[in-house]
Amino acid sequence: MGADFEVETIKVAELGLAERALWSELRAAHPHLKSPYFDLRYVEAAGRIAPGSRLAVIRRDGRVIGFLPFQRRGSGLQPLAAPMSDFHGLVADPASGIDLAEVVLALGGGRLRVSGLIGEGVRPGLNTRHAMIADLSGGLEAYHAGRSSAFLKDKRRRMRTLERDHGAIRFTFERPSPALLDMVIARKRAQIRRTHQHDIFACGWTVDLLRALDAIEDDDFGLRLAVLRAGDVVVAAELGLTGGDRHHLWFPIYDTDYAKYSPGALMTLETLRVCAERGITRVDFGPSEEAYKEDFADPAEPVLEGVVSARTPLGARIEGLPGAARIGVAGTRLSRRFDRIAACEPGLVGQIKGASSLVTGLTIRHPRVGAGLGIGVSLGLGLALLAD
Numbered sequence: 015m016g017a018d019f020e021v022e023t024i025k026v027a028e029l030g031l032a033e034r035a036l037w038s039e040l041r042a043a044h045p046h047l048k049s050p051y052f053d054l055r056y057v058e059a060a061g062r063i064a065p066g067s068r069l070a071v072i073r074r075d076g077r078v079i080g081f082l083p084f085q086r087r088g089s090g091l092q093p094l095a096a097p098m099s100d101f102h103g104l105v106a107d108p109a110s111g112i113d114l115a116e117v118v119l120a121l122g123g124g125r126l127r128v129s130g131l132i133g134e135g136v137r138p139g140l141n142t143r144h145a146m147i148a149d150l151s152g153g154l155e156a157y158h159a160g161r162s163s164a165f166l167k168d169k170r171r172r173m174r175t176l177e178r179d180h181g182a183i184r185f186t187f188e189r190p191s192p193a194l195l196d197m198v199i200a201r202k203r204a205q206i207r208r209t210h211q212h213d214i215f216a217c218g219w220t221v222d223l224l225r226a227l228d229a230i231e232d233d234d235f236g237l238r239l240a241v242l243r244a245g246d247v248v249v250a251a252e253l254g255l256t257g258g259d260r261h262h263l264w265f266p267i268y269d270t271d272y273a274k275y276s277p278g279a280l281m282t283l284e285t286l287r288v289c290a291e292r293g294i295t296r297v298d299f300g301p302s303e304e305a306y307k308e309d310f311a312d313p314a315e316p317v318l319e320g321v322v323s324a325r326t327p328l329g330a331r332i333e334g335l336p337g338a339a340r341i342g343v344a345g346t347r348l349s350r351r352f353d354r355i356a357a358c359e360p361g362l363v364g365q366i367k368g369a370s371s372l373v374t375g376l377t378i379r380h381p382r383v384g385a386g387l388g389i390g391v392s393l394g395l396g397l398a399l400l401a402d
Contacts, residue, residue, distance in 0.1 A: 017116035019074040026061025026069045026083065026094075029054075033071065033078055040080070040105055046133040046315055049101045049298060050257025055235050057083050059226040060095035063219050065360040067094055070121055072104075072112060080106025082117055084126070087356045091123035093130075096357035097214055098223060100262065100300045101130045101145070101317070108133055119324035127353050130301055131318040140320035144313035146299040154290040165309055169279055176275040181245025185284040190239035190253065195228055198239065198253050201267040212351060217358040227255070234258055240288075242281040250277035252285065261289050262298040282310055319350070 029037075037054055041047040050056055061067045066086040072079055082104050083094035093102035106112050114134065118126045128140070136142050150157050158166060177183045190198070199215055206213050215221050230236040235257050242250045250268035254261055263285070268278045289297055299307045301317040 017113065017120060019072050019079065019112065019116075021117055021120035022071045022073070023068050023121060024071060026058055026067065029069065029071075033081075036078055037081065037105060040107065044107065044133070046103075047105060048258060048260055049132070050235065050255045050260060050262055051099045051101045052105060053235055053257040055230060055232070056227070056255070056257070057094065059230070060099070060223060063223045063226055064095045065219060069094075070117060072106065072117065074110075079110045080104050080112050082114075082121075084121070084123075085357075086123070087360060089122075089124050090356075091118060091121060091126040092353070092357050093126075093128060095223060096127075096129070097354040098220055099130070100264070101132045101298070102128065103131045103133045106133075108135075114322050115324055118322055123324070125321045125323040127321055127356075129319045129350060129353065131322075132315060134316070134318055136316055137318055137322070140318040140322070143301040143303060143317045143319060145315050145317050146302050146307040146311035147314045148286055148297040148299070148311045149295070150286065150290045150297060151295040154287055157286065157290065160312070162309070166283075169276065169283055172275045173280050176244050176249070176272070176277070176280070179244075179275075180247065180249075180272075184243045185281070185288070186241045186243075187238060187285060187288040189231070190228060190237055192228075194239055194241065194251075195224065195237075195253070197248070198251055198265060198267055199224070201251075202265050205267060212355050212358065214354060214358050220358065224253070240281055240285040242277060242284060244272070247272075249275070250281035252278075252281060254285070256294070259293060259295045260298065261285075261294045261296075263300070279306075279309070286310070 034054065041052055057069075060083070061069065064085050068084055068086065070082040070084060072081065083102070084091045085094050085096065086092075093099050096102070104112055104114060104117075114126070118124075131140070132145065148157060149160075173183065199221060203213055203215050206215075224237070228237050236255070238254050238256045238261065240250075240252045240254065241248055247269065249272045250266070252263055252266040254264045256262075263282070266278055266281075268281070286297060297311075299311045301319070302313055
């Protein structure tokens with residue numbers, strides 16, 4: 015059965031006044047769209063900078079009913095500004111009945127890879143996680159009442175010890191200066207290298223996006239940098255994105271020399287304190303997976319990961335590759351890493367280099383896994399995932 019809507023592809027900058035007004039109405043009416051990643055200021059910045067960026071305008075009977083920001087990678091599609099956009103999806107009323115797979119088909123894409131698809135409920139064939147959130151709508155005391163008292167007591171003790179050992183504690187939560195933004199990027203890249211991940215900042219455009227967001231000086235939107243200092247030393251920091259009464263935690267760093275004090279946790283608690291004081295009602299920690307998030311946040315709406323396909327499901331592609339049975343439950347994480355490479359590197363040469371580097375890193379970190387998969391099998395899987 016064919017779609018009962020039409021899809022037009024435009025550049026984000028070509029969005030008209032009436033469509034912009036509808037976008038704002040949809041965000042105001044549907045809480046899942048209030049993430050700063052759905053703010054038009056974010057979408058416009060990403061539309062200028064992310065390679066292959068486009069916006070699908072969806073109409074039914076001549077009337078606009080929704081939008082899908084996306085980027086092309088080969089014949090496949092990804093969310094706009096992936097891998098930077100932790101949450102993404104249709105900007106539409108869920109009751110409009112738009113079939114995302116039909117939108118993908120209309121856009122001429124074989125598949126849309128998603129890692130933080132929100133607003134779709136639960137879809138067969140996609141991995142379901144949940145948005146992890148700190149609800150500050152009742153104030154800081156109400157938030158603390160819902161957390162482990164032992165956890166909070168331990169962190170208060172660590173804060174006192176940190177101050178005793180290294181000097182006065184100072185916390186700031188403001189727009190980052192260019193120097194501090196550079197510091198966060200440099201330290202994050204160093205962490206990525208230590209853990210043998212793909213360097214999402216090496217491609218250049220991802221850094222350009224952060225700089226473009228940093229240039230936005232609106233009171234209700236833009237980058238915010240949490241910095242925890244002990245004496246004159248930055249022991250932890252986290253770059254986040256604020257939009258309205260929502261703040262999304264994004265890129266954390268901490269000094270490993272101070273690990274025994276749990277500086278990341280101390281910084282996060284301070285961030286939540288200041289957010290509550292400034293009227294932020296919800297802090298997003300991204301999709302559930304990392305166990306540490308459970309100390310600070312609770313699960314909210316479903317967040318989906320996988321492939322929305324108009325053709326062959328991802329599982330069939332993987333199962334048809336030699337040695338794929340050895341991948342097992344690691345397949346999702348491996349495909350996530352290859353998706354990140356494809357998102358950062360729009361060119362095939364960059365994708366091949368990224369895939370090769372990833373396999374080398376996996377072999378270093380997990381020799382048994384690397385030997386079990388084999389370089390040829392891993393690269394074969396990687397190139398199958400990268401090339402659509």
